[in-house]
Amino acid sequence: MPDGDRDLGALTGLRSGKRSYYPEYVRSAERLERAVQALDGISRALVRGVEGPRALVEAVVRAAAEHLQARWLLLAVADGALRAARPRFLVLVDDVLIDDVARLPAEVRPALELVRQRPWELQAGSSRQGRVRAPMMLDGEPVGGIVGSPRVEVASTDLAIVRVLANQAAVALHNSYLFQAATQLRGRTEQLSEAAAKQARDLAARNAELAETQQRLLAALQRQALDDERHRIARELHDSVTQYVLSAGMTLEVCRAELAASGETALAGRLAHAKDLTRQAVERLRGAIYALHHTSGEPSGPLPVLLAELSTVHLPSELSVRVKVVGQVLTLPGETERSLLRIAGEALFNAAAHAKASLAVVRLVYQPSRVALTVSDNGSGDPAELRRLLRLASAADLDGRHRGLANMLARTEELGGTMTIRRARLGGIALRVVIPVPEGTP
Structure with a gap:
């Protein structure tokens, strides 16, 4: 080929x-x-x-x-x-x-x-x-x-x-x-990764809740220990100190009666004043016992109810107290209500013990942005004199005679409010406290 x-x-x-x-x-x-x-x-x-x-x-x-x-x-x-x-x-x-x-x-x-x-x-x-x-x-x-x-x-x-x-x-x-x-394995891996991340977030949230619960438990234990001590002190005051003061008052009354019968009227008058002081001491002790029994861990309850209870628990029986509430009642924080209660109690005690008032009116006014508490009486107190004593007590009240006014002012300022003293329509003193409504109040 x-x-x-x-x-x-x-x-x-x-x-x-x-x-x-x-x-x-x-x-x-x-x-x-x-x-x-x-x-x-x-x-x-x-x-x-x-x-x-x-x-x-x-x-x-x-x-x-x-x-x-x-x-x-x-x-x-x-x-x-x-x-x-x-x-x-x-x-x-x-x-x-x-x-x-x-x-x-x-x-x-x-x-x-x-x-x-x-x-x-x-x-x-x-x-x-x-x-x-x-x-x-x-x-x-x-x-x-x-x-x-x-x-x-x-x-x-x-x-x-x-x-x-x-x-x-x-x-x-x-x-x-x-x-x-x-591809399926990658999708499953992504699902497992998302589930793990979600579980980690849930675990972190549970840990945060657990930490918060532990803190609350610790605070509750601390409050319980404090409340137990407060109750013990209240019992001691009621069972011992109050009884001693009452006994001293009764002894003074016996001495005053004997001196009056023997013609020692000047000395008998001094003993009468000493008896009044023991009575005031007893009322103070009752107020302290009432305050100690109302511990921080107990529900405060509506403030109007507490004010009505205050007027019958530890105030002199000679003082008639009326409580008036205006506006929609707000549920204030417990510490705020307790402070207002202490202010009202101090004002009522002063009206009975110092101004010799027979009638007092507690007026509580609720507004959307503020709460006003006014305690008026028909006693003999002088607003100008009280304002002067308040200035002295705030500056240099060494003997503590007018410490109650300074304490009321201090509580008011801690709440961010103002306190004024003026003449009441009843003829005596009108002490007025105005505080802003705390944020988050329902």
């Missing part, structure tokens, strides 16, 4: 000396074009793996069927292999995809049974009885296969392409499963 013919034959795969050279060359060119198209279809099919296993299987089946121009084409996974692969088989018949055994054509059923149960019988790239069969190999083991019924003559290159497509489909199915599993 001339060298030119040998070169041409090497390039085309054909021998130029035959008359069939041109038709054979045309068929070879067509196969080559189909092979290139098939390879392009394979590349497009395999990159569909990220869309999920079914999209990959559909793309592979269509690419293989188009290359073979098959009447039908089957891709199936063997039983027990690639357990996570879905669908397990797919058939393309007249451009219709079928994944239901009941809808399979009769001629396809034996092929599906062969691929499922005996994939090792599929010879690589074999073509028998007008069928193209190619196993899907993974790690050297058959895991399924492709079977088709082509409409065109099948050459060795076509079989090679189907074999490549089958093997790559097996790898792509496995990789697609791994990709989907990794």
Whole structure:
């Protein structure tokens, strides 16, 4: 053979000396074009793996069927292999995809049974009885296969392409499963991470609640210890000191009566004054006992109720007290109500003990932004004199005689309010305290 013919034959795969050279060359060119198209279809099919296993299987089946121009084409996974692969088989018949055994054509059923149960019988790239069969190999083991019924003559290159497509489909199915599993695992990991973060936040909140509860418990224990001590002191004052003062008063009264009977009127008058002082001391002690029994841990109750109780608990019986409430009653903080109660008690005691009043009116006015407490009496007190004594007591009250006025002013200023002393309509003193309503008051 001339060298030119040998070169041409090497390039085309054909021998130029035959008359069939041109038709054979045309068929070879067509196969080559189909092979290139098939390879392009394979590349497009395999990159569909990220869309999920079914999209990959559909793309592979269509690419293989188009290359073979098959009447039908089957891709199936063997039983027990690639357990996570879905669908397990797919058939393309007249451009219709079928994944239901009941809808399979009769001629396809034996092929599906062969691929499922005996994939090792599929010879690589074999073509028998007008069928193209190619196993899907993974790690050297058959895991399924492709079977088709082509409409065109099948050459060795076509079989090679189907074999490549089958093997790559097996790898792509496995990789697609791994990709989907990794995606699910990542999603699960994110869910677990979010759950862990939420649990950490909940734990931090529980720790904060626990710390706050511990602080409240510690404060409650401290208050309990303080209240126990207050109650003990109150009992001691009631059972011992008060009784001693009462006994001293009774003794003074006996001495005063004997001196008056013997004509010592001047000395008897002094003893009468001493008796009055003991009576005032008893009333002071009763007020202190009342205050000690109303501990910080006890509910304060509505201030109007406490004021009504105050007027009957430890004040002299000669003083008649009326309590008037104006406006919608506000639930003030316990410390605020206790301070107002102490101010009212001190004012009422002064009206009875010093001004010799027989009537007192406690007026409590609630407004949205402030609360006003006014204690008026019909006693003999002088507003100007009380204001002067208040200035002296605030500056240098060394003997403590007028410490009560200074204490009332101090409590008022602690609440952010003001205290005024003026003449009352009843004729005596009108002591008025105005405080702002604390923030957060319902």
